[in-house]
Amino acid sequence: MRLELRGLTKKFGSFTADDDIDLTVEPGQIHAVLGENGAGKSTLMNMLYGILKPTSGEILIDGEPVEFGGPGDAIDAGLGMVHQHFKLVGPFSVADNVQLGREHTRGAGVLSPRAARAAVLEVSEQYGLALDPGAVVEDLPVGVQQRVEIVKALSGPKTELLILDEPTAVLTPAEIRELLAIMRSLAEAGTSILFISHKLKEVQAVADTVTVIRRGRVVAELPPTASEAEMASAMVGREISLTVDKAEPEPAEPRLEIDGLTLVDDHGVKVLDGLDLTVRGGEIVGLAGVEGNGQTELARTVLGLIKPDSGRVVIDDRDATGESPARRIRAGLGYIPEDRARDGVITEFTVAENLVLNQYRDEPFSRRGMVDAAAIRRQAAESVAEFDIRTQSPDDPAASLSGGNQQKVIVAREFSRPRRVLVAAQPTRGIDVGATEFIHSRLVTERDNGTAVLLISSELDEIYALADRIAVIYNGRIVGEVGPDTPREVIGRLMVGGEADADGGDRER
Template sequence: MKLELRGITKRFGSLVANDAIDLTVEPGEIHALLGENGAGKSTLMNVLYGLYHPDAGEILLDDRPQHFAGPGEAMAGGIGMVHQHFMLVPVFTVAENVMLGNEWTTGPLGFLSQKQARAKVRELSDRYGLQVDPDAVVGDLPLGVQQRVEILKALIRDAKVLILDEPTAVLTPQEIDDLIRVMRELAAAGTGIVFITHKLREVKAVADRITVIRRGKVVGEAAAAASEAELASLMVGRDVALVVDKPPVETRDVALRIADLVVEDDRGSTTVDGVTLDVRGGEIVALAGVQGNGQEQLVEVLLGLRPAERGTVELDGESVLGRSTHSILQRSVGFVPEDRQHDGLVGSFSVAENLVLDLFDRPPYGGRLGMDNAAVADNAQQRVTEFDVRPPEPAAPANTLSGGNQQKVVIARAMSRPLRLLVVSQPTRGVDVGAMEFIHRRIVAERERGTAIVLVSSELDEVLSLADRIAVMYRGKIIGVLPSGATRDEVGLMMAGVPQEQAQQEALEKPSLLAGLDADGGTA
């Protein structure tokens, strides 16, 4: 089935999220929709799926105009969508999840027929090599297999066009390989696929055609042979350096020492299980792992946001366990939280005020007589210039800035004074390639000043390019520490729980599909 979008426009008040977008997906084609977060990719697909109604333009399937009043009509028309955040019930089996909203019944009384659902799951699983057990409980499955369940839900409804929205966000490299194989199987059988992503390497590995959108508009089309640098330039509108320039590490004394740390989450489950790790001044140690393996709770303990059940955390030989976040930050610790809007900024406060959130009660910004507004304004002017915050208006509320510029404010605050330790969690989440380049440079510059840096990132390319050492976390434990220069396959296998020596051997014997692409998008 051929999909065509003509002149799709969608507005939210004064914001034009989609501006006269044209897109054609042929049967059996994998068409990548590439753009940074906020570019309008997901909005466009939500229009196609009937979740939003376009303000202008039309949708055509096999040259026939369509008017979807909701997702039910879109599914009936042959459109399937796998959302970035899975829409599954964890306590249900695969078959039960697949049946939801599409129940099979048997007999005159209309009893649910799980037998039919299981049979259909097995049939499609075998046909496309999905390898999904219909009787497995979804909550017990790895994330990569849960994603296959989402794909099965769409296929069982006879989807002819499948939308995959940021499908690799929580997958290991090996699970991404499996997804690419499934996508190719589906395309070979005639399914058209819209692959929404901001990851250049994956686009090049699987796409037949690439459409790039920026700020709600189509800015170009490219073939899969285009380099990553060319694609990045289209996304941002200028040339971007994709390789981090990082001189050799010159480590100093141990700044942060973690020993036998045990932490529980809010439900009382152990999420950090006996972690021991040293971080020296002048090095970047990355905590790599699929989200949900204890990294978040470990960071919270380091910053005094969560108590530990057992163990020690020392900064320059002094215990910081049990101290308040304010007390820890005053010990020359900088912090970039994972969620800038929830934990990093007060949106209604000005940029200037946000830049001193952790220093407002200390000279030169404040004291017993209150805050010195002139000093706060002078600091803001310096930081806005130094960190290229746009627009350069310190008095503007922080929530009026774009995501990338909000992140620059958080980074500027964390790095605005001499540091002994910097903890950065997901530093480039939701920012464009240009802002990413800038943030990476600042992190490396902080390393050169001798600061000990703990990096938490779900972006494996970011981990590999920035880290001097990589501590891989799996189910709350550090299962190995890899040096700079480790391959994405080694790290990816360990993220899935494979022991370090075995991962290194398997990475040599069976490299992933993405391992063959270099940083510039060519073949290695």
């Protein structure tokens, strides 16, 4: 299939999300669309897939203009889409979920359960996407759930073009490698792919061509051989530094001491197993590890959202183990949570309210028990400008922001009040390069101001860019503490429970 977009434009009221976009996808091509959070990528794909009606412009398939009244029409025309946020029904089986995707099409129709299973097996075999049609979706790892979405998208009557909207945002590094391999083999078999991303390395690894959009406009067409710096600058519209400038750390006294922390989950599994870790004022300790080894529980225990079964959390020489999160926050603990939907923003509240969420009862936002709306509005205006939060108004609900901009709200809030200890969990996940550069430099500033920073990240690049010391977590305990120049293979071995000895005989792991 040859897909052509001509002058595609989408306005929401007076706001133009996509402005006169031209783009052509050749058959069997992997065409990356790169852009910052809020650039207009998802809006463009939603027009293409019949979810949004273009304000103006044309879509042509193999030279013929098409108009889609809804996704069903797009599917019948040979399109498939995997959305940025999965649309699977957790308690249903894989086959039932794939079946649900077909109900709105004319071409496919509803299948019997047996035929649905057979259809899943056929598609998964055809494309080498291993799946058990009977498995319950919510029991599957995220990477496999995404495979279900892909099989669902491919099981239209004749899927020839697949749209993947930020498919790697929620995946682990191993799952990402797998997905990129799947994309390559799909393209080799003739499927065209529109790959939406803001991750430069992934785009370089799989794309045949790259269209960069910024604030709703096409600003560059680049070959995949373009450098990361070139791509980043095109996305952001200014020079971007991909390395973090930082001076030697000057570690002071311990500010955060974690002592023998143990936590047993509902299934009797020790998710934290006697974990010891110290972070001093003026240093960034990077916690490296494969996700699911206790990082989430550690962060939530330090904040006081979970009570440990044993062990202590000491903040500034004070045993905080029994304290509430509010007390710890008031004592100077900052927290950038990995799950912003659960712990970070209240989406029904306005952007301005979210920016003072844990401080609105304190001066200067309240005086003698009275909330000062003007002070809150001033703070919001300042943070929106300083952190470049893309919102039409600070009085809009946080729900109206893109995920990346919600993350900026959290970061702005945590950086705009005094703190002694900062726990930053996956602080740049789902965030574009411009905002990542900004958050990284702010973390270093924090450190230089004497804050003890615990950086939890599943991205080794991020750990290397920022950490003064690296601790590796595996199965709920710290299995190694090493310097910032330790080779990747050594940390990689520790992350899977191996030994740190650098001259070990099995280098190929």
